Amino acid sequence: MKIIQVRDKNEGGQVGYQLVAETLKKGTETFGLATGSTPISIYDALVASDLDFSAATSINLDEYKGLAADHPQSYHYFMAQHLFNEKPFKESFVPDGANSDAATEVARYEKIVDAHPVDLQILGLGKNGHIGFNEPGTPFDSLTHEVALTESTITANARFFDSATAVPRFAYSMGIASIMKAKQILLVAYGAAKAEAVQAMIEGPVSEMLPASVLQRHPHVTIILDEAAASRLTKK
Ligand SMILES: N[C@@H]1[C@@H](O)[C@H](O)[C@@H](COP(=O)(O)O)O[C@@H]1O
Numbered sequence: 001m002k003i004i005q006v007r008d009k010n011e012g013g014q015v016g017y018q019l020v021a022e023t024l025k026k027g028t029e030t031f032g033l034a035t036g037s038t039p040i041s042i043y044d045a046l047v048a049s050d051l052d053f054s055a056a057t058s059i060n061l062d063e064y065k066g067l068a069a070d071h072p073q074s075y076h077y078f079m080a081q082h083l084f085n086e087k088p089f090k091e092s093f094v095p096d097g098a099n100s101d102a103a104t105e106v107a108r109y110e111k112i113v114d115a116h117p118v119d120l121q122i123l124g125l126g127k128n129g130h131i132g133f134n135e136p137g138t139p140f141d142s143l144t145h146e147v148a149l150t151e152s153t154i155t156a157n158a159r160f161f162d163s164a165t166a167v168p169r170f171a172y173s174m175g176i177a178s179i180m181k182a183k184q185i186l187l188v189a190y191g192a193a194k195a196e197a198v199q200a201m202i203e204g205p206v207s208e209m210l211p212a213s214v215l216q217r218h219p220h221v222t223i224i225l226d227e228a229a230a231s232r233l234t235k236k
Pocket of ligand 1: 038039126127133
């Protein structure tokens with residue numbers, strides 16, 4: 001794991017942007033993309049750049065079940081607002097939250113994941129160590145699946161909704177095995193609220209109870225942290 005400590009989100013956005021730019025120049029075809037507040041500064045830097053993604057493919061990690069693509073809190077909508085409207089890709093895939101039939105949706109999406117091996121996967125980190133919507137306890141060999149969100153994640157994400165009761169209880173997420181297939185992974189975390197999960201991810205045992213700890217087993221991971229997120233690391 002290569003750890004890069006940055007001053008703030010802006011510097012993190014620049015570092016993330018550089019990595020995306022380098023891999024795009026090397027001929028990267030498929031980017032795995034994440035939502036949440038953390039990757040926004042990377043997307044802002046991409047939007048401000050002259051990079052051209054019209055020959056690249058994007059695959060998003062997850063989507064709330066029950067939210068259609070035009071719902072303002074859906075991850076489809078988020079991606080359009082923060083990246084795709086300005087930087088269209090050749091093709092972009094996000095799980096279909098409007099499909100209430102989990103069996104067909106997870107099978108459809110896993111086929112897409114399988115057909116488009118990810119070159120660079122961007123990840124945020126949940127306070128409980130989740131990646132995508134893979135909550136603690138998710139098997140490391142999981143593929144795309146339906147997730148029952150934990151109270152911790154519902155509470156953390158309630159800030160984007162009118163109230164916690166408006167947060168969907170279920171989501172579709174790429175699995176941990178799907179994420180680990182990426183050739184390269186960039187995980188980003190900011191703020192003291194992530195410090196405990198960051199410490200466990202990097203220094204703790206590899207455990208399904210802390211999904212991001214699986215990244216210790218991946219050969220090509222870069223982690224961008226600000227000072228607060230790195231504050232509990234014992235080896236600096
Ligand atoms: N499904 C997303 C994750 O992909 C994201 O990493 C996490 C952290 O979000 P934030 O970056 O806003 O802290 O939130 C959500 O649960």
